[in-house]
Amino acid sequence: MNTVRDFLAVAERGSVRAASRQLGVAQPAMTRSIHELEKELGTELFERSARGVTLTAMGEVFRRRAQALRSEMRRAQDEIDQLKGRRNGHLRICMSSAAHMALFPGALRPFRQRFPDVDLEVIDAVLPRVERELIDGTIDFYVGPSSDEPTGELIVEKLFDNERVVLARRGHPLAGARSLAELTGAEWITTSVTHRAEDELTPLFYSRGLPAPRIVVQAHSALTFFFTVAYSDMLMMLPLQWEHSEPFAGLLTRIDVGETLQAPPIAIVRRAALPLTPAGEYFCDMIRRAAIHRRSFMDPA
Known part of the structure; x- marks a missing residue:
């Protein structure tokens, strides 16, 4: 397990020297550990340069497995400890x-x-x-x-099951809209629960014979959702929990379109x-x- 530990430290820090300092292991011992691992696997895991090391394609493959192994070892220790009370x-x-x-x-x-x-x-x-x-x-x-x-x-x-609502900033010019058709000219921010951002909104508009919405921002953080909607004219379709959440409700308003907007x-x-x-x-x-x-x-x- 020490070789796996050493490999992950070097992969995460980008240099043998930094990994040695992190783990409190002498640099020559760290270098030997990596060489022994590469010899055992029969492949180079790192590309060396004056600026440090980067993972090879085989190194990336091994990194995923090594991270999983480290997680399982930690989880196994946690489980044993917790079962002991x-x-x-x-x-x-x-x-x-x-x-x-x-x-x-x-x-x-x-x-x-x-x-x-x-x-x-x-x-x-x-x-x-x-x-x-x-x-x-x-x-x-x-x-x-x-x-x-x-x-x-x-x-x-x-x-x-859940539903979505369309949210906008307070005073948004489209706040009085009563259907998705009235929002076709708007700009949207989205985060996708699938692997493509357009999958979240486009099928909904197409199913009603409407043109695809203009998605201009894709975000992955709740704070990005909030600040983008609260301080721009972009709209976002979000789970209904956002409408009543105290930190956000004061600066956001719901556009009460007539359509039911199902959420995953x-x-x-x-x-x-x-x-x-x-x-x-x-x-x-x-x-x-x-x-x-x-x-x-x-x-x-």
Whole structure:
């Protein structure tokens, strides 16, 4: 495992010297470790230059496997510790903006009470941005919109169906529009829950005989969504949770088009091959509980 550790440190830092300082390992020992690994694999993993090192094509392939191995070793240690009754470890998850708003507050407090010493790393993104990391195990699980069916590599567990709304800045000249047809001249910002940005809006407009919307910004951060919409004339179609979220509602307004704008369901997506750690499974349980509470609130009947 030391050779894998050394390889990843060099790959991440871009030089043997920097990796040696990071790990507190003598530089000659680090160099020997890399050479031994390359000899064992029968291929060069790095291209050397005066400015440092870069991964070869084979090095990139090995890096993905090495990251997955490191993640699994960490996860195995966490699982053993947690099964022994310890509450330490690390959990790396990804949540979309809608999942943050609808589910994260209800899950965080009980999780912290149960696992106070687990370090929680949370990424704000949608599934296409992290799918590879889910599959290789460097992310434990994802919560957010998923239009994908379960596959051999990933399990998709639907939590609830969702809708979208069109949001604009306060005082937007199109604020009084009552149909998508009245928005055909607008500029749009989008983030896609598929692998192509235009897939989020274009089919919706085409299905109503309208020209494709003009997408001028593709973003991957909730803050980018907010600041772009709040301080420009661009529009965005976002999950309805945005309309009522306190940090954003004061500067955004809903354009109440008559069409129903379905959104991909909110789901938990995780690897099929291996179980989560006890901490990971408990966090998912708290997400499920928050989703049930949300459904009860939205439909009290």
